[in-house]
Amino acid sequence: MEKIIALLDCNNFYASCERAFNPALNGKPIVILSNNDGCIIARSNEAKALGIPMGEPYFKAKHIIENNNVKVFSSNYTLYGDMSARVMATLAEFVKDIEIYSIDEAFIDLTNYPEPEKLANTIRQSVGKWTGIPVSIGIGQTKTLAKAANRVAKKYKSYNGVFRIDAEERRQKALKSMHVGDVWGIGRQINKKLASCNINTAYDLSIQPDNWIKSNLTICGLRTAQELRGNACIEFEETPEARKSIVVSRSFGGTVFEHQGIKEALSNFAERAAVKLRGDGLLAKRAQVFLYHELVARGGSNHNSTITVEFDYPTDSTCEIIKATSAAISSMFVAGMGYKKCGLVLLGLINKAGFTKDLFDNRNLHKQDSVMQAMDYLNNSMGSGTIMLASSKGKGGWVAKKDNKSFCYTTRWDELPVVH
DNA sequence: TCTGGGGTCCTAGGACCC
DNA sequence: TCTGGGGTCCTAGGACCC
Numbered sequence: 001m002e003k004i005i006a007l008l009d010c011n012n013f014y015a016s017c018e019r020a021f022n023p024a025l026n027g028k029p030i031v032i033l034s035n036n037d038g039c040i041i042a043r044s045n046e047a048k049a050l051g052i053p054m055g056e057p058y059f060k061a062k063h064i065i066e067n068n069n070v071k072v073f074s075s076n077y078t079l080y081g082d083m084s085a086r087v088m089a090t091l092a093e094f095v096k097d098i099e100i101y102s103i104d105e106a107f108i109d110l111t112n113y114p115e116p117e118k119l120a121n122t123i124r125q126s127v128g129k130w131t132g133i134p135v136s137i138g139i140g141q142t143k144t145l146a147k148a149a150n151r152v153a154k155k156y157k158s159y160n161g162v163f164r165i166d167a168e169e170r171r172q173k174a175l176k177s178m179h180v181g182d183v184w185g186i187g188r189q190i191n192k193k194l195a196s197c198n199i200n201t202a203y204d205l206s207i208q209p210d211n212w213i214k215s216n217l218t219i220c221g222l223r224t225a226q227e228l229r230g231n232a233c234i235e236f237e238e239t240p241e242a243r244k245s246i247v248v249s250r251s252f253g254g255t256v257f258e259h260q261g262i263k264e265a266l267s268n269f270a271e272r273a274a275v276k277l278r279g280d281g282l283l284a285k286r287a288q289v290f291l292y293h294e295l296v297a298r299g300g301s302n303h304n305s306t307i308t309v310e311f312d313y314p315t316d317s318t319c320e321i322i323k324a325t326s327a328a329i330s331s332m333f334v335a336g337m338g339y340k341k342c343g344l345v346l347l348g349l350i351n352k353a354g355f356t357k358d359l360f361d362n363r364n365l366h367k368q369d370s371v372m373q374a375m376d377y378l379n380n381s382m383g384s385g386t387i388m389l390a391s392s393k394g395k396g397g398w399v400a401k402k403d404n405k406s407f408c409y410t411t412r413w414d415e416l417p418v419v420h
Numbered sequence: 421t422c423t424g425g426g427g428t429c430c431t432a433g434g435a436c437c438c
Numbered sequence: 439t440c441t442g443g444g445g446t447c448c449t450a451g452g453a454c455c456c
Contacts, residue, residue: 033442034441034442034443035442035443036440036441036442037440037442038440038441038442039441039442041438041442041443055441055442056441057440057441058440058441059439059440059441060440060441062440075442101437101438102437102438102445103438104438105438184436184437185436185437186436187435187436187437188435188436189434189435189436190435190436218435218448218449219447219448220435220436220447220448243445243446244445244446245444245445245446246444246445247443247444247445248443248444249442249443249444250442250443251441251442251443306432308431343443345444400442401440
């Protein structure tokens with residue numbers, strides 16, 4: 001049966017979060033910076049209108065920012081994550097089948113609702129009212145068409161934030177007005193390739209023969225084309241699949257030359273990764289550890305900068321993870337080198353609930369778990385960093401820059417908004 | 421001088437997404 | 439001088455097995 005899929009997307013999400021607690025920012029240009037205050041990763045409409053591109057390094061855009069009095073924020077993921085949860089909770093008041101796709105997007109299956117557009121309008125208004133976050137909703141027969149419809153909803157004010165691709169005529173019109181590079185699933189590389197074949201709009205791509213698409217763009221491109229034609233190839237997934245990896249990595253605030261500083265940074269990142277692992281009830285079988293020096297950060301070769309370590313047994317223990325990854329990063333460290341970034345990836349993730357010890361595993365898992373549970377409890381209830389391993393504590397020369405952070409208005413008692 | 425074929429699993433790299 | 443972080447999937451190639 002034909003489905004009706006909607007995509008709800010928060011408008012300029014991070015910028016809208018900052019505004020929700022600081023109404024003086026309404027109508028003003030604002031930008032949000034990535035970790036380490038490196039790049040611009042979100043912009044209000046006013047900032048977009050000034051010609052500040054997405055992903056632009058902060059220092060390159062500084063002149064536009066200063067000349068136009070643009071407000072600048074370091075990213076505040078605690079705030080954005082909490083606001084995201086509020087938006088999703090509001091959505092759940094109205095519909096049952098929701099697939100949370102990213103921090104600011106959700107697909108909704110509206111197949112069994114009699115008046116999808118009317119419902120979408122109600123959702124949009126309610127989310128705006130209850131959370132302060134403006135959203136747009138696109139509706140179509142497939143996820144890719146819902147994405148395309150969402151672009152139309154955002155672009156043309158007259159639709160009031162909701163647009164549905166229902167009839168064939170509307171589908172063709174929407175696809176003909178859409179650049180192929182803006183289609184969900186078509187990135188820079190494929191866009192370049194398509195341009196050289198004179199395929200410029202979403203519609204152009206949708207009418208290419210299947211075998212041409214498959215041999216030039218692989219199976220992924222073919223799926224996208226099918227979806228544009230209205231044939232669903234990308235499943236709607238209400239229950240998210242178990243994650244397959246956990247990454248924690250950071251660029252350093254400055255260049256780090258000391259072995260101790262590198263170990264300290266990685267120890268911090270490993271602690272975060274282990275907390276995520278336990279939060280999801282998973283165990284990791286191995287970790288990839290990487291350490292990049294200055295030349296790599298500037299785009300040079302990253303030869304010999306990654307090591308994979310296999311844990312003796314699947315683990316979620318902060319101590320075991322730090323011990324193994326710390327040894328790996330030490331073996332990569334070269335005295336005299338200036339380092340810019342390091343991190344780890346936990347892989348081979350399995351469900352802790354289904355894990356049974358083998359005969360040779362002589363760890364005292366019960367004791368280990370009790371310690372970890374106590375650590376997690378203290379850090380959850382009294383703030384992260386309340387208790388940590390000694391190896392994570394130090395001078396912190398690697399800590400990232402964050403010069404313009406807003407308050408955690410919704411998650412810290414001492415940073416609640418004040419009404420005068 | 422001559423040197424198979426088919427299958428699986430793993431990994432690295434590249435593409436995409438937000 | 440200063441350029442993020444966290445994910446997914448696909449493909450090709452190597453190792454290994456019979």
